[in-house]
Amino acid sequence: xxxxxxxxxxxxxxxxxxxxxxxxxxxxxxxxxxxxxxxxxxxxxxxxxxxxxxxxxxxxxxxxxxxxxxxxxxxxxxxxxxxxxxxxxxxxxxxxxxxxxxxxxxxxxxxxxxxxxxxxxxxxxxxxxxxxxxxxxxxxxxxxxxxxxxxxxxxxxxxxxxxxxxxxxxxxxxxxxxxxxxxxxxxxxxxxxxxxxxxxxx
Amino acid sequence: xxxxxxxxxxxxxxxxxxxxxxxxxxxxxxxxxxxxxxxxxxxxxxxxxxxxxxxxxxxxxxxxxxxxxxxxxxxxxxxxxxxxxxxxxxxxxxxxxxxxxxxxxxxxxxxxxxxxxxxxxxxxxxxxxxxxxxxxxxxxxxxxxxxxxxxxxxxxxxxxxxxxxxxxxxxxxxxxxxxxxxxxxxxxxxxxxxxxxxxxxx
DNA sequence: CAAGTATTTGAACTACTTGTACATATTAAC
DNA sequence: GTTAATATGTACAAGTAGTTCAAATACTTG
Numbered sequence: 001x002x003x004x005x006x007x008x009x010x011x012x013x014x015x016x017x018x019x020x021x022x023x024x025x026x027x028x029x030x031x032x033x034x035x036x037x038x039x040x041x042x043x044x045x046x047x048x049x050x051x052x053x054x055x056x057x058x059x060x061x062x063x064x065x066x067x068x069x070x071x072x073x074x075x076x077x078x079x080x081x082x083x084x085x086x087x088x089x090x091x092x093x094x095x096x097x098x099x100x101x102x103x104x105x106x107x108x109x110x111x112x113x114x115x116x117x118x119x120x121x122x123x124x125x126x127x128x129x130x131x132x133x134x135x136x137x138x139x140x141x142x143x144x145x146x147x148x149x150x151x152x153x154x155x156x157x158x159x160x161x162x163x164x165x166x167x168x169x170x171x172x173x174x175x176x177x178x179x180x181x182x183x184x185x186x187x188x189x190x191x192x193x194x195x196x197x198x199x200x201x202x
Numbered sequence: 203x204x205x206x207x208x209x210x211x212x213x214x215x216x217x218x219x220x221x222x223x224x225x226x227x228x229x230x231x232x233x234x235x236x237x238x239x240x241x242x243x244x245x246x247x248x249x250x251x252x253x254x255x256x257x258x259x260x261x262x263x264x265x266x267x268x269x270x271x272x273x274x275x276x277x278x279x280x281x282x283x284x285x286x287x288x289x290x291x292x293x294x295x296x297x298x299x300x301x302x303x304x305x306x307x308x309x310x311x312x313x314x315x316x317x318x319x320x321x322x323x324x325x326x327x328x329x330x331x332x333x334x335x336x337x338x339x340x341x342x343x344x345x346x347x348x349x350x351x352x353x354x355x356x357x358x359x360x361x362x363x364x365x366x367x368x369x370x371x372x373x374x375x376x377x378x379x380x381x382x383x384x385x386x387x388x389x390x391x392x393x394x395x396x397x398x399x400x401x402x403x404x
Numbered sequence: 405c406a407a408g409t410a411t412t413t414g415a416a417c418t419a420c421t422t423g424t425a426c427a428t429a430t431t432a433a434c
Numbered sequence: 435g436t437t438a439a440t441a442t443g444t445a446c447a448a449g450t451a452g453t454t455c456a457a458a459t460a461c462t463t464g
Binding site (some may be wrong): 026036037038064086112113115116117118120125129133134137150153154156157161162165166167168169170171172173175176177178185188189192193194195196197198 | 289364
Binding site (some may be wrong): 214215216217218219243244245255256273 | 420421423425428429431
């Protein structure tokens, strides 16, 4: 028997579930990166994956949710949350990894589009929030809690606020202001979060 | 001659431009508030305004841009940027006004949807950024610059970062995390921005 | 290994939306 | 008043969403 290409159409009939899933996710991810989120429709994905539209309707609640899952699968282990004992250095590492992920791996556009569409697609919002945003916020908070226990942060510091200020500043520039931004703000961001703008230093 | 209702259809033919514009904007704004941004299509707005679809295609580049303009017209003079001499109090006033605008005037959903759609609609993104986000960021920065000149902020403080951290933290919760939030975080937010999380103050 | 079940595919179909075209009527500008 | 601009009604092509049904094939249970 000659080997068949992975996407070979075999005519109608049931196919291995894993094969179908992988093909659909790969197609969705490719369309998302190449043509943007608005091109990720059940029709186009089905055509490109060599699957049937009905299958997609069965497994995913909305094209947005499919795109989100396809994207998470690609960017799974990209962020770092190290603990070297030096809080300032660790926060800078975290934010730098985030910015590099956006810039070097072309994540900026798909990420913006996914967050954007989540404002109108409850299914996508849920997938995004549960699978991506909150787990990472929790990781960042854990690192801060250790620092607080070691006395590097004030007793009454609000860890959620610190996380929101660090990452929120980045998202603010990305999504709301739409101004270009890069690694150069990371150090300033962390210093402002740690030492404030009103302090009397130097 | 008996007075006619504003939206009376007069059959085909040219109508005063101002009348058409006002009718279209009012209809778009109403649909946006009532049914959400995804319901703001040229078709529906034209029907509700008693105008022709062709007219809308002529005047606005996309339904998103129309919705944005309709919304800005309603929420023009809502935010305050006072200068009482007390920076901390003024920042709290600014943020409180922002949160109240979101909560009390039902701006949260339309605002989220507009920012969301802007991630995929360049026309909407431009309208939003130029007419809303950047002017307000500039106002906030002006207040900070005065504070800096008066010595209430460090010489090397980055005013953009302060603004991004204050407002970005709010947008982060609204758009990215999708967690409920209210006025109760405002004071903590400002204190963290001014005094930092690492300071040694009780 | 045999039979039954689950699920994918192909095809067709309805309803809806977008965007455009053209002729007609009416106002605004001169 | 005459002319130019433009809003409207109607119609139409193209594309998308979402569903239905039968035929075909993989998985699963006995």
